[in-house]
Amino acid sequence: MQGNVPLKILKRLECKSLLERLGFNLEAAQAVVCNHGYGTAKTFSCLKPNDIDVLVKTLCSPGREHNDRTKDQWISILHMAQHALTLACFILFRQVCCDLCPIIYTINIKHVYNLDLQIVQEKEYSNKLLRKNCPKWDPADPEQSLINIREYFKSLCGSNGALCSYILRKDIVPLKQDL
Numbered sequence: 001m002q003g004n005v006p007l008k009i010l011k012r013l014e015c016k017s018l019l020e021r022l023g024f025n026l027e028a029a030q031a032v033v034c035n036h037g038y039g040t041a042k043t044f045s046c047l048k049p050n051d052i053d054v055l056v057k058t059l060c061s062p063g064r065e066h067n068d069r070t071k072d073q074w075i076s077i078l079h080m081a082q083h084a085l086t087l088a089c090f091i092l093f094r095q096v097c098c099d100l101c102p103i104i105y106t107i108n109i110k111h112v113y114n115l116d117l118q119i120v121q122e123k124e125y126s127n128k129l130l131r132k133n134c135p136k137w138d139p140a141d142p143e144q145s146l147i148n149i150r151e152y153f154k155s156l157c158g159s160n161g162a163l164c165s166y167i168l169r170k171d172i173v174p175l176k177q178d179l
Contacts, residue, residue: 008039016030019032019033019085021107021108023078024077025076025077028059032055036059041102041104042096045092052086056077056082059075060074060076135148
């Protein structure tokens with residue numbers, strides 16, 4: 001609890017604010033966070049593109065009946081907002097893959113579109129590519145050895161599909177002080 005506001009409420013407000021920054025209208029953001037239970041960064045980090053498609057289709061389909069016999073109204077969601085949410089969930093998932101606490105308040109529309117190329121690269125990559133020339137440490141030229149090792153790791157994927165370069169890059173997702 002911070003001040004008089006419970007932490008759970010603050011997390012929901014962060015999530016709602018994220019959705020609004022990504023292009024969701026207030027009504028859609030409220031529905032995602034309150035009605036569908038996506039009120040933490042951790043829940044968003046678990047969403048895959050197919051899950052987001054289902055969520056958006058559910059929001060855009062009127063008529064879901066609640067216990068009090070009221071029905072949901074049709075909610076309009078821009079395709080750009082849906083795509084931005086997919087990218088934001090990718091950022092949060094990658095933060096979890098890197099053993100970082102998923103942080104919502106650093107994500108904005110500018111940062112999510114910077115990761116389009118990263119997603120394509122990860123989808124197309126396969127570790128089946130055999131590397132015959134693994135880098136070796138050369139004590140005579142340690143600087144070049146480190147460069148070679150770094151380049152080698154940039155070309156490999158871990159068991160969860162994340163590129164190993166995530167452990168080498170310092171600005172995958174911008175830090176708060178970089179904003």
